[in-house]
Amino acid sequence: MSDGAVLTRQVAVIAERSVRRTFRQPAAIVPAIVFPIMLLFVTAGGLRAAESLPGFPDVSYFDFALAVTFMQGAIFATGGAGTDLATDIESGFLNRLSLTPMRGSAVILGQLGGAIVLGVFQATCYLAAGFIGGATIATGVGGVLAIYALVVLMAIGFGAIGVAAALRSGNGEVVQGLFPILFVLLFLSTINLPLELIPVDWFRWAATVNPITYLVDAVRSLIITGWDAQTLLVGFAIAGAIAVLGIAASAAALRGRLQRT
Amino acid sequence: MTRIWLTAVVGIGVRQTNALLKNPALLFPSLLFPLLFFAAFAGGLSELVRIPGFDYAPGYTSFQYVFVLFQSSMFGGIFVGFAVARDFENGFARRLMLAVPHRSAIPAGYAFAAMIRAAITIAFVTVVGLVAGVQLVGSAVDIVLLFVLALLSNLLGSLWALGIALRFQSLSATPLMQVPFFVLLFLAPVYVPLDLLTGWIADIAAVNPVTFLFEAGRALLAGEPGPLAAAWLVVIVGGIVMGAWTLLGLRAAETR
Numbered sequence: 001m002s003d004g005a006v007l008t009r010q011v012a013v014i015a016e017r018s019v020r021r022t023f024r025q026p027a028a029i030v031p032a033i034v035f036p037i038m039l040l041f042v043t044a045g046g047l048r049a050a051e052s053l054p055g056f057p058d059v060s061y062f063d064f065a066l067a068v069t070f071m072q073g074a075i076f077a078t079g080g081a082g083t084d085l086a087t088d089i090e091s092g093f094l095n096r097l098s099l100t101p102m103r104g105s106a107v108i109l110g111q112l113g114g115a116i117v118l119g120v121f122q123a124t125c126y127l128a129a130g131f132i133g134g135a136t137i138a139t140g141v142g143g144v145l146a147i148y149a150l151v152v153l154m155a156i157g158f159g160a161i162g163v164a165a166a167l168r169s170g171n172g173e174v175v176q177g178l179f180p181i182l183f184v185l186l187f188l189s190t191i192n193l194p195l196e197l198i199p200v201d202w203f204r205w206a207a208t209v210n211p212i213t214y215l216v217d218a219v220r221s222l223i224i225t226g227w228d229a230q231t232l233l234v235g236f237a238i239a240g241a242i243a244v245l246g247i248a249a250s251a252a253a254l255r256g257r258l259q260r261t
Numbered sequence: 262m263t264r265i266w267l268t269a270v271v272g273i274g275v276r277q278t279n280a281l282l283k284n285p286a287l288l289f290p291s292l293l294f295p296l297l298f299f300a301a302f303a304g305g306l307s308e309l310v311r312i313p314g315f316d317y318a319p320g321y322t323s324f325q326y327v328f329v330l331f332q333s334s335m336f337g338g339i340f341v342g343f344a345v346a347r348d349f350e351n352g353f354a355r356r357l358m359l360a361v362p363h364r365s366a367i368p369a370g371y372a373f374a375a376m377i378r379a380a381i382t383i384a385f386v387t388v389v390g391l392v393a394g395v396q397l398v399g400s401a402v403d404i405v406l407l408f409v410l411a412l413l414s415n416l417l418g419s420l421w422a423l424g425i426a427l428r429f430q431s432l433s434a435t436p437l438m439q440v441p442f443f444v445l446l447f448l449a450p451v452y453v454p455l456d457l458l459t460g461w462i463a464d465i466a467a468v469n470p471v472t473f474l475f476e477a478g479r480a481l482l483a484g485e486p487g488p489l490a491a492a493w494l495v496v497i498v499g500g501i502v503m504g505a506w507t508l509l510g511l512r513a514a515e516t517r
Contacts, residue, residue: 031436038444039447042444042447042448042462043447045458045460045461045462046447046450046451046452046453046458046462047306047309047452047453048458048459048460048462049309049312049315049452049453049457049458049459050306050309050312050452052312052313053308053309053311053312054311180290180293180294183297184293184297187297187298187300187301187305188300188301188305192301192302192305192306193305193306193308197308198304198305198308199307199308200303200304200305200307202304203300203304203305207305
């Protein structure tokens with residue numbers, strides 16, 4: 001067996017374990033599906049009046065808000081991938097695994113594989129909820145595929161942040177502690193109104209420098225605008241950068257942990 | 262008997278409050294989340310005042326302040342349910358049930374602690390709100406009544422969460438404590454006044470008890486007439502129902 005084939009097999013084993021484990025924990029997966037959908041319907045109902053604001057896109061608020069669910073799903077990916085790995089560290093499973101021929105990179109990539117599967121499953125549920133709520137995707141089937149591509153990239157990026165936190169701290173509570181921070185970033189973005197309609201200076205500045213804004217805008221453009229090359233390019237670039245930085249941080253944290261053990 | 266009961270209530274309340282103040286991980290979320298909502302809604306959605314028919318005189322920051330006040334107060338109550346569940350998991354609550362002369366002092370003590378926590382959060386949110394531009398247009402009596410309503414809504418949250426914690430005695434039941442109140446809060450007029458809601462959410466908001474708290478609170482802040490009687494009815498009837506829910510939960514805990 002070649003090196004590549006061995007690594008692929010190891011990644012598949014860890015990913016399968018991660019997926020099985022996630023789907024065996026209803027308490028972990030149900031909120032990640034239900035909470036964003038519930039917020040979508042409630043926020044879209046409560047903010048429907050915003051459609052009459054001058055400058056608001058010529059779409060329903062429900063269509064406008066649908067993109068936010070994918071971002072919330074990505075944040076849940078951070079907790080999911082990281083918490084499971086932290087549990088493995090706390091229980092000593094990772095230490096035992098390090099005595100086997102399993103490669104460290106397979107552990108990271110396998111966990112991220114699990115996050116990708118969960119992310120795709122979540123995205124399918126969000127899209128189904130969107131269609132049930134009457135949403136239309138301006139970019140059609142191609143746009144749906146682009147949304148999935150962005151979701152995969154975001155699941156890798158945010159999942160890797162969770163994995164890095166788990167490897168560095170070995171503590172599930174630290175991983176869970178990332179959730180409020182990411183939630184703050186989510187709320188300080190353009191989730192509720194377009195940037196042009198945010199009149200408060202400090203908030204507009206925060207939303208402008210917040211990478212979440214560009215991820216939300218990229219998904220949103222596919223749903224309500226059509227093919228907007230610049231918005232998509234920026235969105236994919238930021239998602240890719242988060243993924244690269246997250247994986248690099250995970251690899252560094254894994255090296256440190258293995259040296260300590 | 263009453264004196265011993267009160268001593269137990271105060272003892273539990275002080276213990277919980279000490280635990281809260283000595284542990285930033287417990288105090289921080291109850292201060293962070295209201296601020297987050299306040300910043301996100303008052304900062305990010307202030308353009309909504311331009312919607313035709315939005316005529317709340319004190320402005321959008323004040324409009325959102327009332328939501329944040331009730332949200333933080335209710336969740337300050339709900340968080341105490343986490344503490345009770347944790348105390349059951351580590352065995353402390355069982356020992357407490359053997360120690361107190363009358364067990365109703367246990368939920369009363371935790372509810373007392375929740376109210377102290379809510380008072381801290383309300384003070385914090387109010388200071389931040391005033392700095393951010395909240396206008397207290399109502400009279401001093403109106404503002405005091407607003408705070409009393411907020412504190413009583415804290416009692417509703419704590420009694421609900423205590424009832425859950427006493428029945429399930431596990432931290433895994435915390436979503437059951439939070440989600441119903443979260444849904445009730447967001448099915449009320451959070452972003453715009455009731456008159457500007459349309460569709461299914463308008464129908465639900467019209468009968469949602471939390472709507473009366475928000476509308477009354479905003480009216481008190483603005484010094485305008487509002488559904489005050491309905492709001493008092495909500496806290497009184499809600500308090501009786503939730504009190505019964507908690508006491509039945511205590512009975513269930515005693516028989517386990």
